Amino acid sequence: MAFDERTGRPRRVPHDELKLGRERGWKPPSGFRASELGSGTVGERRDVPRVQHDGPLRSEDEGEEERRVVEERHRRDWVKRACMHAWTGLSEHAYGHDEVQPVSNGFSDNYAGWGASIVDSLDTLLVMNLSREYNRARQHVAAIDFTYLVPPTTVPWFEVTIRYLGGLLSAHELSGGDPLMLDRARELGDWLLPALATDHGLPLGRYALRHNPDGKPAGRVTLAEVGSFSLEFTKLSQLTGDDIYFEAVRPLSLSLSLSLSLSLSLSLSRLGALLPAHLDAAAPKMLQGEYTFGGLADSYYEYLIKQAQLTSFALDQYPRMYRDAVDSAYEHLIRPVDVVPGRDDLTLIGTVQLGKWQPSLQHLTCFAGGMLGLGARLLDRPHDLDTAVNVTNACAWTYESSKTGIGGEQTVFYENDSSSRFMGDLLSMPRAVLTLPLPSSACSRTPRGSPVGVRASDRRQIGRPETIESVFYMWRLTGDRKWQDVGWTMFVNWVRHAITPAGFATISDVNRVPEKGKGRDDSEESFVMAETLKYAYLLFSPRDLLSLDDYVFSTEAHPFFIRKPGGPARPEPLWTGPDETREASFTSQLGEGTWVQKWARVQQVRPLLSFSSLSASSTSAHLLLTTRLPRRRPPPSPTTPGVPSTSRAASPPPLPGATLSGLPRTRSGAPRSKQRSVSRPLTSTRTSGRRRTRAEEGEEWEVVGSERVLVASPFLL
Template identity: 30%
Template structure:
């Protein structure tokens, strides 16, 4: 009997062992499949640093020509990795605050504490296919309340519109997530009191808790005239007239600002009546997006607002004849500003390097009639030119100069400002120097009268001056603040000309960004571009993720994710789809051409 019991027990144990073995094999297969799937999923999102070092994904720091991967898509993938490095460290050390302090692993709130980096990064994440990060960010946005609790805290109306509101509207247009449109309305309504001025030009700041606007009675052009793109799109998506009313009042005020003898919008305007408070002109800081939105509003609304186009063409034509100069040694084309007394400052700003892209976009997108029928002042020298070709020559020449501001520097990155040496002055009327004003249009006239041999003046610059022997400028502000403007223009110049050199230059800049600004927990601005491995500032602005990395990614990506004939980027690089006002909207809003 005892042996029989043992036999039965052994048989039972044998069966159990078989089951255990079978279950173990199944578990092992499932475990392996799960991790293979996870690695594949991470790879599709560009999160390759979690993969084993022996995999091809981990070893893609150096391009492998035999991998079968296109080099430009590989470069886009590298930018996506850079974005994840920046954003993941922001999430770990700074969220839900505004921005990461990368050197101290801290955070700062200077845009209301609403988490501006999240809002600014939404559409970048979506375009890069970072689905998990995008969904998590939408959850953060859903819980955000746009109320500043501190009594004396103010937020910039301009920055909030271009960063937060622009980010929400763009991410909604890409994803069709209704939460984002709902939050966009909520945010726009919290800013409403800032627009309650006689001219419709908004106050510069507001406390969204007390609803008290504040600021001086004089506003810079960029601050008071750069909201029509976002509010018009919001009006179109919601069907609510109150948003369009702000746009209509602004455009009416701007049309009055430029009488027949006043070609270009000045840098500062009165909030009381919209009239100029000075006679200075610029396309740099304080003015840039004011000019930019004239063209972009016209394009966004399917080229239907003719007064906005007219203001754009007047302003750009005035800029071509009055604000463009050639440097005396290398004939670098640069744009500067004129002060209230009419003097040119010869300061060339990094912020002005958006202009080549804007001019190229205009040539690419506008009908030929926009140039042939452009309003010109009586006796204007521009009547002798094909304006479309002139705008494009300026775009290419300026783009090359912006690139050389990078290529000239030991760091490979561009300074905040340079002072270009003014043209030499001769008091002898017979001297050849007396014919050289330094103005680009004067050089163009001499080129035209000489039979237009070769390329136009200021176009065709190729060689950097790393040793400084032929530089005809000096660094005025040597810092680099992770700015996007030069890369933005490279994106537009690539899309409009097809010249691959703009992509190659963009890649060179990205390599410099990785070499000079990448730190352990993100990226940091530089104190100077005049040396490699310079000291860094403890900051990573949100526009680095919204603009700099997005434009680089789209510059390298072979797939045309945002076709220029279907989308318009706001000044913070948030793309919005071009739309036509419906008949109902035209009637309801009182829209006229």
Template identity: 30%
Template sequence: MTACRLRETHVVVFGFIVLMCICFSSIFYLPKNEETIFSLELHSGRPGARHVNVARDQKALYEKIEKANIPPPPMPETIKESQIADMGTSTPEGKRNKIKEMMKFAWDGYRQYAWGSNELKPISKIGHSSSVFGRGELGATIVDALDTLWIMGLTKEFEEGRKWVEMSLDLKKNARGDLSVFETNIRFVGGLLSAYALTKDGMFLRKAEEVANLLLPAFETTTGIPFSLINLQTGRASNYGWASGGCSILSEFGSLQLEFDYLSNLTGNPVYSQKVEKINNVLAQLDKPEGLVPMYLNPHTGKWGSRDFSMGAMADSYYEYLLKTWLIEGKKNKNYKQWYDDVIKAMENKMLYRSKRDKLQYFANLKGSRVEHKMEHLACFSAGMFALQAKNEASPDARKHYMTLAEEIGRTCHESYARSNTLSIAVSIAELGVGPEAFQFLNENEEAMTSRDKYYILRPEVLEGWFYLWRMTKDEKYRRWAWDMAEALEKNSRVGAGFSGIRDVYASTPDHDDVQQSFLLAETFKYLYLIFDDDSMKLDEWVFNTEAHAFPIRN
């Protein structure tokens, strides 16, 4: 009896010693990252509060997943630095593999920390659902990424996205506040239609039609020119309060043709094509001041707003869609090409300039009669547009002219990324290897760059231009420039769980904005990948919408 008690005592003492060892070990081996502690204090106002916030957010997220009968996404695989180095990037195939790894890293971070939200905050490691998507959680990153995942052969990731779309994509139920009609069209309708075009999976087509139907009330105006915003809960459509005279915006109502025509073509329902045809009929009948198309049009009166003109924001994709609608219909509808030719000719005459010192060509903005010698990152898409135009021109002179213009714009946009203080662009050297939101051409005694133009939010337009230029010319410099940008993204934008925009591209170290935009996965990584892959998505078979979603050419 005594011996048994003694043995029991020994067991208890031994167990106590083991338990104490475990406790002390956990204290010594817990992470002690001072930067992480500081980050918690910075975001929450008190130490450790973000642990509670993240736990609460993740719990709510998983509850939603369980209610939708979707298994929680697995933890992303960790890719070590040594594995990345072993991939090798000396060949186009190696570069493609690296870009695929970057895409997978961005997707995995979103999947782990923001599944179902519109975008990821990669430093905070939470979802980001706001801005052009209203306040609802609509899974914008999932829909935007689908065709890129398919093109890259990331099959498992694509199937994860497909399952979420099938079981959880419901804008009518989940949208909150005002949504951008334009952004919803190019990202959701466009992304779903592209996924259908690549897979012939009817579920994607049904979902695209559901989303497009939700946008139709925005077209109920006197002229048929749609409003910019729609509230899917109330059905109320409106325009931005800041837009000139309550007007709709050219790039928004002028960039619906590809998606709506394709949807009518697939479903046999003519209503979508009829909506965009009415827009084009209104535009065709309006007088164009000096051949130019203003940014603003009143949807009630059918009259132009303020006389502002741009190749960039609030106008850009209108020109792109004129050209691409002509191409996607097998060059049959000559009206679109004529409208395109007319406005581009006017823009060349009135808005195209060449810098004095280094002869860099750029499209300035016009504010009434005032010339604003500034070119926007968004306007750099035009290098690709002109290259695509040149490829499809019948006249040798026109082919030569527009390919030269494409190359000149591509060079100017490269200078905004690489260097500038020795050029006519009045900004300092871009330390981080990516370009600003806009860059100016100024006289020596004028102020240089405004602070609001120094940011980079992972935009694709410069790459887009180089993609088309590479495909048309096979000049290796476009691949070099693209790879330089990929390395700049890897070095400066890759953060905790994804990629972040940068607030000042002229700083020596990045100050991140903590948002991984959905178009990084839809556009930036797609164009990077395709620059190093000549065998897929051939330009005589596919047309990309303004969100880089691919539609087949109809011959």
């Protein structure tokens, strides 16, 4: 392993040592440069259809349009306050960690420990005009050391790409070109790039940074993992001018296309142009198993049409593969739901396992309403928009039909021709029972299910965004205000039941109202702020804010600007610039490590220390064990001209059944004061005017300014 002589950090694998793109045989068209996509010089279509509805809005009558505009603003303000509630909980209890645990006020580090919730939410902060919070988050971004992982020692490549790389790229564009975000995005992209240097260009599921696969097989991977990074790496090429990131992505689609054609001739269990949830490009005849638009496969299909839009259809392979996949889905996966009384407008995208279709609606599948609607407009497939509306109706129905008004992780319907669908059905009764005299009521056919038509369900809900995402798309695509009402009801019910003093928890059972400290699980995913709240906010925002004609949303809801021939190279900035006071007070070098990373290093080093190693120089140990604490928040910065701040704007009308404000509130309702956040419980004492904290037996720390310094320990003489 090579190290940088200046910084002492590991070196990244040089690009020229990686078997990427052209080294694997891909030859770009003459004159093609991914970095110039959008300039009109590399074959982009100039006649790409408009996506958003730009006609008159569909509402009850013209007279109430003014009331609707006021209502939109109030609803938008409530979503913004919900986001501030989640951000404050993260800041107080888990700042610098990946995610907050909103029930215990703890934290978790499942995504390398680089602060996933902060980076994932950068563009949400910009969209909601939270510049003060964004400026604080910039300090964290600058400090991240991508060479250091909070255990384990490998990163989930797919999750790191969509949450971190996507968040940095989107923040760079929405901020008007914040150079810090692009610098960190390029560095992270270089760390992730070697994972694509496998035999067929499929990335490794879990990747050890600094490792070069050198053309070796990637092995068995999931479809979502291999098909959900083209947007991020294409955008990185566009912004940096370096085509290598796009060249690393391009061979993957070629490999999948080749494997697809080979498997069609080798396997009788293939379902047209659909791919299974697990695959191995080196063994195309093994491309079989579960077929779904849900978990493990979802974003592969989504990225086909979105990559076509981002590249302005400069390459015909992406729209062709998307058309073929959707046509195959109509044949094998998509069917109407006809077991719910009174509803003939529900469509289900099910799952095929072992050749049998299952009427299972995963919440993860609910993104498909938005995807089908987007594809309908871009490829002139009007029938797809009708399907998109009915798919979104089915997902919204799972919310409407639960006791909390929240949809669960999975809903399994009865099949229409199933003999077990009705109570009292003679065909469903045991043979022994049929020999007995039966009352007339036993011959009646009462539909089973709670709600009717549902056979089983997974009732957890982790704050997922897929349904509100499709509701947002339906609003932008159709202009029908009913979708705003559907989304508002979903948002209010979720806030009412998921809110805790530290954020928004997972609902353990959507058919049981949480009460007396039960019913909420101790987790809050980073996508709650990055996706769920962003889509809810945009649902009630002016339609020209992140228009679907100007932006492509990644699978993690990071908006990427679409360059167009003759159009601007970047969007109008949503950022007013850095806080000069905060910039002047921040002295860390780029990538020196967040305070969470520094503390993790201390925890790793401390067991190795001994009296003999420290006796020569306790001063060195003193410096080694110095960690940086997050600074207190500065006073509120002036508001952007023309945009009201949260603190100065008039409060919106009350939100039914939930308490939200800029600060989390205690059970008694009194606001809690903001305390300095630390990663472990400490008890404070005061000795001779100095503030001291005791962390573990025999250790004593002193807080001096922004530093926490170990001043007494069994390891120090």
